[in-house]
Amino acid sequence: MIVDKAIYRGGRRHELDGDISDAFDEARRQDRDCFVWIGLHEPTAEEFGLIQEELLLHPLAVEDAVNAHQRPKLELYDNTVFMVLKTLDYHDATSEIDVGEIMMFLGGDFVVSVRHGAANPLGPVRGRLEAEPALLANGPAAVVHAICDEVVDHYGVVAHEVEVDIIELERAVFTPHTADVTEAIYSLKREVLEFRAAEDPLIPVLQQIVRGRVAIFDGTREYFRDVLDHLLRVDGQVDAHNELLNSALTAHLALLGKQQNEDMRKISSWAAIIAVPTAIAGIYGMNFDFMPELRWLLGYPIVLTVMVAVMALIYVRLRRGGWL
Structure with missing residues (x-):
């Protein structure tokens, strides 16, 4: 379903008076600093059909956007850029990571964001962007940057939560007469591997943008460089978490063996x-x-x-x- 839709001129939001087709026509008639941003949440193929017909989106990209379950990637279809991000949400009670997805179709005068899952709603992103007209004036590329920045910043929050759970597991491992935590270590290790599968493929995507290989992002490359720096920091944390869990598991099994020998x-x-x-x-x-x-x-x-x-x-x- 459509969560929000608006047309932006010079970095300022204007509500849509007509239907989506009228909004796209108006954006094409305006100057280059005018574009439409449509946000959808788990749309059906029928709901996405009107947008596909209006923008002439590639059927393969549309199929990916509707069905989800894609790896982070960036693909070029004629004058349209298709980008996929993985969103993460961490549950303290169960130490589980929920994975969602955000797909974005990007053109010179439009952005269509398609979100799957409950993690990282885009309402706050839209609000922050609308409060910075100078950044929003960069057009659709500014929207993609804001969404990437929000997703990667939330990666950092999830990485911190995972680190807290790893510290608690290490305490349990070295506490005498504690219960067997082998299953808990394996469970958290599985979540860390899922975390890596979400963030690691995004690195080459952002590197393509930063190196200027996608022309539509030329005006915002510096912003994406900052996002890439944050993502690389998170990637290092995820690697460290994986090593810590390996060490904790090795120590735990060694202590179990020692206890059995005793x-x-x-x-x-x-x-x-x-x-x-x-x-x-x-x-x-x-x-x-x-x-x-x-x-x-x-x-x-x-x-x-x-x-x-x-x-x-x-x-x-x-x-x-x-x-x-």
């Missing part, structure tokens, strides 16, 4: 202690006739004393050796 040593130590009375009792259970101590008054007390003494000696030696 448990086995204790079990083996008690088995050695119990083996003494078991062996002696087994000998006496054979019912031999010629055992002198059977008729001694102190025979059994002496045997029991020997059993306890040997068990105590073994216990002391094992305790000193750190097995108990």
Whole structure:
């Protein structure tokens, strides 16, 4: 559905009086500083049909915009630029990252933004842009910059939230007698990999713009350079998060192995202690006739004393050796 639509002249917003077709016709009749921005949220093919016919958008790009599930990319179709961004939203309660998408069709006198998912609504972006007429006067490229800037800034927020969860996991790993957090580490590692799949392919896209390979962005290359710097910083954070999780998992598995070895040593130590009375009792259970101590008054007390003494000696030696 259409969330918002407006026509901009000289960096100022003007409401649309007619339908979308009238707005595009008016933008084409005006000077170069006039363009239309239409924002849609999860449109159907039928809802997008009018815009496709009006702007003669490429069917492959339209199919991508309607169906979503695309990697970040930038494609050129004649005089139209098609760009895909991944949006992220982090849930503290579940440590899960929700991934959405923003597709943008960009021309000399129009911007069509198509958003999928609940993350990164574009209303605040539009409001901030309209408060900066000088930036908005750069035309459709300024809109794309503002959206990229918002998305990448939110990447930084998500990266910080992930870092907080990693710190909590590290504390749990090195806390004695804590529960097994292997599943939690793997779960967060999966979210970090999903994070990387969203932000990493965007780097070459912004590099194309910064290097001047897409003419429509020539007037805003400096702005995109700043966005690229922020994205590279986030990319470094994501790499660091992945390494931290690998280290945490390695340390956790090593500690689990150490704990298991300690448990086995204790079990083996008690088995050695119990083996003494078991062996002696087994000998006496054979019912031999010629055992002198059977008729001694102190025979059994002496045997029991020997059993306890040997068990105590073994216990002391094992305790000193750190097995108990």
